Amino acid sequence: MKKPSRWRRHLVAITGGIASGKSRVTRRLAQAHxxxxxxxxxxxxxxxxxxxxxxxxxEGRYGSRFWGAAATLDRSRLRRAIFADPSLRAEIDQLLHPLIREAMLAEVARLNPGGRERILVEVPLLYEAGWADDFSRVIVVWAPEEVCLARLLQRDGVSLAEARAAVAAQMPLREKAARADLLIDNSGPWEATCRQLEKIEKIIENS
Known part of the structure; x- marks a missing residue:
C-alpha cells in the first residue's frame, strides 16, 4: 500500500464525474484565494x-497499437479500446497511474518547495486511482448524469453512445458524492454554484 504524500495537509483535491464542471470550480476557487x-x-x-x-x-506493453502519425498517441483509438474492454482499461491504469501520481507529487514539490502553500489539484479519477489519502480535503463537483451527458455532447462533439460509455467508465458520481468532504452541486445556473463556493471558500480559508 502506498504512503500518503508528505504534502497531504496542504493539498485540496477537486474531483467529480466527466463534464460535471471540475475545471470551472477549480479556476474559481484558485482565483478567490x-x-x-x-x-x-x-x-x-x-x-x-x-x-x-x-x-x-x-509502447513497451502494446507496441504501436495506439499510435497515430509520427508515433503520437491516437486518443480516439485508445478511448474506444478501453471503453470496449474493461480489462484493458485496468491494465493501462496500472501502467499509467503510478507515473501520473509521481508527476503530480513532483509538481507539488516544485510549486511548494517550502511546504507551506495550499494547492488545488484537479483529479478526475481520484477515487478510481486510490489517491484520496494524498489530500487533506476532497471537493466533489456533482451534476446529474443527464446534465453531464448534455455538456459532454456539446463540449466534445461525441455521439450519445460515446458519451454514455465515457460516463459509465468512471465510478458513479453518487458514490463519489458520498465520499466527499465537501460537495458542490453544479447542476444549475453558475450563479447558484458560486453561492455554494462562497461557503466553501470560507472553510478553506479557515482550515
Missing part, C-alpha cells in the same frame, strides 16, 4: 507525448 493549481489530466497528456514515460510504458 490566489492559489496554485495542478491539472492532473494535463500531466497525463504530457506523460503520453512521444518518448515520455507514459508513452514508453504503452
Amino acid at each position: 490566489g492559489l496554485a493549481t495542478i491539472d492532473v489530466d494535463q500531466l497525463a497528456r504530457e506523460l503520453l507525448r512521444p518518448g515520455q514515460a507514459g508513452w514508453l510504458a504503452l
Whole structure:
C-alpha cells in the first residue's frame, strides 16, 4: 500500500464525474484565494507525448497499437479500446497511474518547495486511482448524469453512445458524492454554484 504524500495537509483535491464542471470550480476557487493549481489530466497528456514515460510504458506493453502519425498517441483509438474492454482499461491504469501520481507529487514539490502553500489539484479519477489519502480535503463537483451527458455532447462533439460509455467508465458520481468532504452541486445556473463556493471558500480559508 502506498504512503500518503508528505504534502497531504496542504493539498485540496477537486474531483467529480466527466463534464460535471471540475475545471470551472477549480479556476474559481484558485482565483478567490490566489492559489496554485495542478491539472492532473494535463500531466497525463504530457506523460503520453512521444518518448515520455507514459508513452514508453504503452509502447513497451502494446507496441504501436495506439499510435497515430509520427508515433503520437491516437486518443480516439485508445478511448474506444478501453471503453470496449474493461480489462484493458485496468491494465493501462496500472501502467499509467503510478507515473501520473509521481508527476503530480513532483509538481507539488516544485510549486511548494517550502511546504507551506495550499494547492488545488484537479483529479478526475481520484477515487478510481486510490489517491484520496494524498489530500487533506476532497471537493466533489456533482451534476446529474443527464446534465453531464448534455455538456459532454456539446463540449466534445461525441455521439450519445460515446458519451454514455465515457460516463459509465468512471465510478458513479453518487458514490463519489458520498465520499466527499465537501460537495458542490453544479447542476444549475453558475450563479447558484458560486453561492455554494462562497461557503466553501470560507472553510478553506479557515482550515
